[in-house]
Amino acid sequence: MSTPRVAHPDRLLPADPGVREIARRLLAEVENLPIISPHGHLDPAMFCHNEAFPDPTALLISPDHYVTRVLRSAGIDLGELGVGRTSCDPRAAWRIFCQHWPLFSGTASGYWLEQEFYHVFGIDPDRISEDTADDIYDELSHVIAQDDFRPRALATRFGLEVLATTDDPLDDLSYHRALAEDSQFHPRVLPTFRPDAYTKMYLPDFRDNVTRLIDSAGEGKTGYQGYLEALKNRRWFFKENGAVSADHGTHDANSTPLDDATAARIFEKGLKGEATRDEAAAFEANMTYRFAEMSQDDGLVMTLHPGVYRNHSTTAFHRFGPDTGHDIPFRMEYTNGLQPLLSQFGENPAFHLVLFTIDETVYSRELAPLAGYYPACYVGAPWWFIDEIDAMNRFRSAITGTTGFSRSSGFIDDTRAYCSIPARHNTSRRVEANYLSRLVAEHRLSEERAADIIVDLVDASPRRVFKL
Template sequence: MAQTTPLTLHPDRLFPSDPLVRDIARRLYQQIKDLPIVSPHGHTDPRWFADDANFDNATTLLLLPDHYVFRMLYSQGIKLEELGIRRKDGVAVETDYRKIFRIFAKHYYLFRGTPSRIWLDSVFHDVFGLKVALSEETADHYYDSINAQLVKPEFKPRALLDRFNIELIATTEGALNDLRHHAKLKGTGYEHKVITTFRPDDVVDADRADFSANVAKLGQLTGEDTQSWPGYLAALRKRRAFFREHGATATDHGHPSAITADLPASEAAALFQRCLAGTATPAETELFRGQMLTEMAGMSLEDGMTMQIHPGAHRNHNQVIFERFGPDKGADIPSPTEFVSNLKPLLQKYGNEASLNIILFTLDETTYARELAPLAGHYPALKLGPAWWFHDSPEGMLRFRHQVTETAGFYNTVGFNDDTRAFFSIPARHDVARRIDCRFLAGLVAVHRLTEAEAAELAYQLTYGLVKQAYQLK
């Protein structure tokens, strides 16, 4: 192996440079760094845990599922075909996984200063025990070393859940999913560690080409007449109950905007029929999604499921990539999102219900102090989700804490969500959040806005307590 650079993780990484504040952050971090990981929202594949088979190789594990990685490479002119991303039309793409890993290693410098670099270096160092930095020269060493470890029993998915100290991980499935992998976990002892989340976008988004077909299938699955408004709502209640039987404590709604509506039943029924018939205008399909957010809030009040709203992503912005490769290929872009007016219909109906848990996420950071913190700082039903997706970064987390804390406080937030498909990076992502929270709290202690004892209590809550409360996890 050619000349290499050592791979080291500094023990004070992400802590403040000021010695006094850094010492406080260190002390806080020592108290919470080994707490169990609670991952209440993410996109890992439940098949991994159900089948408990070893992962294939370094490329299919670390690169192909991670749009953070290949979107950066694509931005620098590397074709997705060269990275082994499958095309919808069946045109051949690169299948030599070693060659793909070499491309990644050659361009690893592109990730300098990004959260992906932090997560990946942590995985390489802490999970695989690699001691030299990734580069073009060390690509084969990395590939062979990682692959040699992946075949061992201790690298099976369930063993890694235990090794990573993951107390609970929630996957996310569409309303029509049969949850066979979660069913397979029953009786293994892992059915309480790996639970599902109900995401009904496939049967509430009338802009989808398969909306009507999905609603028909919803009727077949539930025995309800989903061609009628009452039958459609009854079917959704049945699916929610089915998901709860497989551990779900939460729903998730990935709408383009935060629009909600509270239409009279007759108007909602007529709108539903236009959506089914495919005659609804874009404004009407948006209104229907808004009506369904309010309907789902009402159902959450009935069955106790926490409701997550993830608006503001312009999905599949790159039409060429979408047509060639399909969704989730790194071309989703944050969009401006308005909450105060858009959420008002839902909040007028359910916002004062203290027993309802609605968690708001945003990709529009301009709304933190102006809209989200004041809303969550008033309505009992609302909590704020953590910095998400593009802002799941050291700076993004700090911006979130600085902008929402003074108005919403800490206890109207819900800890940290890793929201990832990249299973091996989950410990690193949670460690970043813990370090940043300790950094923020240490700053408050240093200027005498908190005692260190209060900061220690808050560090525990931000790491472990608030997430279990918000997602009703026992």
């Protein structure tokens, strides 16, 4: 009958009737543009195998730490949800989810999920409750068994044009190649070079990872020189297989280079497990600089997102493994940390450095001033905890006075949850329309200019910044 709330055409638009009119027109410019997703965490094999999703829990709950952490905060054991190394009864997990569905009210995850339920699966989320859990489980099971809910069919329905994955430097990228060569599959699925596991000496697998890296790509060189050589080689390999960017989840934003002798010395200590915490940090900072240096040659866009305490709950880490919802942000600083890198490479417009943060305080204070001067520097879209409606509005408000609209990365969904992609991009487009409509209403922009800007933000920015 009437449109349910979740599909209201004015959702996320400003409440003021006059401003809302403007926002509607701006949204119409971009709502149906293709999806460009230059940073995310899907598995490319999904599109090669093109299998039906196994069950609602495996699709929507167990692998999504945005969802499971909300349930964990309510006291649910992650093991009951099949998180990490555990497995669960999917229907029982689904009942838990439905029982706790009200907890998602107001959250970013809740908003994406409700959009996904309605627009992807045809289920009104306002129906979800403990009582309806089994019915909805059955309905969803039925829906995802259909051929047109397999990954490739959904890609077409979602309007997916570009999708970047995040990959280990030693990945053979065979799935990416297979997809690129498949004339029946149209989205570009691009690998992303993510070398974190090879630069953090304090991680247990550092020695093994680095040894494999040098052995397989060092071209006979050894030690620190072999390590640098191997990283360079693998970057070129990624680039040849479609990669446009290299992604770096560093501890902080320090980019102070070390001279080769010092770096080599620390590198050897790191391999023996003898590097101090300070040495490991200095080495990681040196590598941030070195990766920027490599980008000068191979042209890969460099994305940097420091500032997260990984696996904060030791208890949960030991039981469930990493990426299980307790990575916690901490205070970050970029101005001092990036000075060595930017002073050396920041004036090169061909170099693209995208700076992400979860510490919102750096937007107006550091990132906007940096991206408002250095031609290499871009402000990454709000990410992770702040990829959220109000925070996205604050982001635009924080940077625009200094950078205008030309120095941000375009939206990044950063997701492991395939079916949330349309909701996430749609949310972002609505927030951009919301923000711009206010500037038009305040006579700070003409509506014509705002229409150009929203198309640029949604479509041209990610292509330009990620060299697509």
